[in-house]
Amino acid sequence: MNCQLAPDNILYGNGLYRLLYDAAGTLLPCWLAYLAAGLVIIFILVNGVLLGAAVITWTERRLLGRFQNRVGPNRWGPFGLLQPIADLFKLLTKEDLTPAGADRIVFALVPIAMVAPLILMTAVIPFAQNTALASLNVGVLYLLAISSVTTIAIFMAGWSSNNRYAMFGAARAVAVLISYEVPVVLSLLGVVMVAGSMSLGQVVEAQALPFLLVQPLAFFVFLAGMSAELNRTPFDVAEAESEIIAGYHTEYSGIKFALIQAAEFGGVVVVSAIVATLFLGGWSGPLSEYLGWLWFLLKTGVVVFLFIWIRATYPRLRIDQIMAFSWKFLLPLSLINLLAVSLEVFFLRGETGQLTATDLGIMTGINLVLAVAAIAFFGNLIRRRVKFETRRPAQNVVPGVSTIEVS
């Protein structure tokens, strides 16, 4: 049979898919070939995300060990690389508990509802040239929409567990995630405006200069917002282990817990991939036609390292401070970025509506200065609200200084 994929099909851009479709099309009816080729790619993506999550658990633990003058897991396999597999087997053999009084159906659905959005998000990410499964022309919008589904999963977990710590975690998570959506969306608007498209493939191609340089403010807001959505320090109030045990997943055990952890670490992989795509130029780089995947992996790895580094360094903020950080600091920054970028695009674009590399260079200069000024200004504003001295008066160390006489 001779099956042809129409060029306007969203799957047309994926080279591997076309190859598989053609091969399968010689044996199967077209509709079945369409399905079979899709399933093969989905299989690769699902395993990619889960394997990525496994590698991240190992990397994170090894790196945290380094940061903390420890060794980290190094027993099982070379450099402890097989540790995630050992963890998985351990969790598989654990009893799968459902607490009394829990809403059993919702409780069981949570791990699925947490992993699914992650895998869906990978559908539009271009890992190299012509490799995104679906070259959606609303890719950025799709990512934002899908990433919000995790909020519902977290709330389901907190509500169905019949546990007060889980309830705390869920309430916190919803508050944080909803308030961080706003600056994240606004920061991405600037990216879309400069790229002139919402398709991730075209965003990558538009980055003659990485958008990290062109829009440092947007990068900063996006990274902060994404660490909040991933529940990572300093925004990890939803599962703050020193306060509310494990937050929304306190009651989960066994394979359900494994899936929730996989979703968390997989989230780091996917979000790092998105950051690399939107701000670091994705697969572009020298010899990108052949080595695009290597560049992409490298850039993703850098972002993952950044996330782990932040986690190893900072304490956690309080819930009201996190909300203040979002509404009083990140939101103004993203608005400033949006305003500046829209003005620059309006004045700099040529007759075709395209921005050249020189235009991007000019924008980089303006936006860098703007970013430093805006962060300094708004940083000082919220700092002054908190009111603390940065240095202690030295005379405190001198004995005899006391505010009360004790006889």
Add this chain to the structure above:
Amino acid sequence: MTIRTEPMTVNVGPQHPSTHGVFRVRITFDGEEIVEVEPVFGYLHRGTEKLAEERNYVQIVTLTDRLDYTSSMINNQAYCLAVEKLLGVEPPPRAKYLRTLTAELQRIASHLIAVGFFVQELGALGTPLMYGFRSRERILELFEMLCGARITVSYMRPGGVFADAPREFWPALDRFLSDFPGEFAEMEQLLLENEILMVRTRGVSPLPPEIAVNSSVSGPVLRASGVNWDWRKQEPYDAYDAVEFDVPVGANWDNYDRFWVRMQEVHQSLRIINQCVAQIEPGPVRLDLPLVLRPAAGREAYGRVEASKGELGFYLVSDGGIAPYRCKIRSPSLINLTVIEHLLLGWKLADMIVSLGSVDINMGEVDR
């Protein structure tokens, strides 16, 4: 439109990652805010005071190790001082210096733990804690050289210390003293002016000096409340009258000050150790007392020290037998815990854990 909300009561502990052992507190929350606090303790009660009545005066030293297991040297010291008062004897000068030196090493170790867990409770995934443990490990190795044990040291005896320091101890101590300031500076650099740490702790849960004094609070918590009170200065014991050191005092009475006072005390302890090393002279380390002590009937004595957590006192009554008639332990953690309600009410869930960590309780000492 008003939304109807109701308070929620949560049992924090006894099984909780950050209640410093098996401490339980029933808290009623209004949203995230604390409206009612009811501490419950006794989960680690081992009857130390009663056990002391069944053992002779030297054997009781091993019980004191297990009170506040992060500062067992200082517990030994407090008990031995009480027994010496009871007997009316005084240890030789070298023993006094060895006691002062080890007690200050123990204070550093204890404060490193206190600060490490305090920051851990702020959510800093273990990095500052591990920095602290790195240095604490070396202190414990020094203790191992002295007496063979790391945590439950039982190094001191009524009338001196168990044995003189071995020859390898002094070079090892010198190495520690030259390395530690650098290691501690790393920790200070990470923490002292950490922006997130400051917004989380500045102005949170202040403890006014009036309330602190009226509640008999002692130790770093009292000094952070602006009261200059340190038993090492007020009533010098062992070699403390021969060394110079300052007493850091807080100005804002808040969580940050409690943390800051501990960080400064580590510096002062280092000063004391250095002076002890310079001043110590060869000589006997233990009085020639009988193996089984029998203080005269009817005598009583109260020995106290400035432990890492506050005033630790032993009140001993003798009936002329080989065991004390009564041994009452005044433990700083229990008394400091009495202000918990004042510290927590009106603050948020996240602050609760941090305030608890800033008081630095140890359940082995609270429940005894």
